[in-house]
Amino acid sequence: MDNFLLEKIINKKLSSDEYNDVVPNGLQIEGEKTIKKIITGVTACQDLLDKALSYHSNTIIVHHGYFWKRESQYIHNMKRKRLKTILSNNINLYSWHLPLDIHPTLGNNAQIAKKLNICIKGHILPYLLWGILEDNINAFDFAKKIEKKYKKKPIHIYENAPLYISRIAWCSGKGQNFIKKAYNFGIDAFLTGEISEETMHIAKELGVHFFSIGHHATEKDGIKSLGKWLNNKYGLDVKFIDIYNPA
Incomplete structure (x- = not known):
């Protein structure tokens, strides 16, 4: 599947255009054109990025992505390493925040x-x-x-x-x-x-x-249900990775 088509499909499913969010929803970082393996998770932390690489995935979908309002615009240290991992490996990073909290069935x-x-x-x-x-x-x-x-x-x-x-x-x-x-x-x-x-x-x-x-814990099941929906409806190869977080 085309990476921008996947964005369009999920935006439509989650009615993303209806929400004034504090973070951009959709394809945040463009990677390889054709979607192959998809890794899903709650937050686009370095551990999740490394897991995606180990599974030879070129696509990551999360609930907590990047570029939040009031976030520092400097690309240093942790942020630099994350972005370098994504860009150097041609990974697509998608994120849906409020739309994935609110959706009446998947949310x-x-x-x-x-x-x-x-x-x-x-x-x-x-x-x-x-x-x-x-x-x-x-x-x-x-x-x-x-x-x-x-x-x-x-x-x-x-x-x-x-x-x-x-x-x-x-x-x-x-x-x-x-x-x-x-x-x-x-x-x-x-x-x-x-x-x-x-x-x-x-x-x-x-x-x-x-x-x-x-x-x-309260935000694992939305991203998991979105992944299951993508697998059932479009036959996409989707795997949820639960990066431990007690908070």
């Missing part, structure tokens, strides 16, 4: 709901969803369910919160600052990737359950 937030059996009811913000748990569930049982599904124990803040939860809001990645907006909407629990120092106090004083799973 990170949709995949969280699928994994934890949350019935999606709507959006508080485009990237902040709310829904209903399958039954009123003991919050500590829900924490165990998260641990089982994500293979890591979540940070769980629960002081002053009711034992059973039903209405939950969630946002993949760095969504901890939306906890007050979710509370004002009327929820029992809030789930996201990251936690800040003040999040514990906010959750405690509002009396809601807060679950932090990790930024990386």
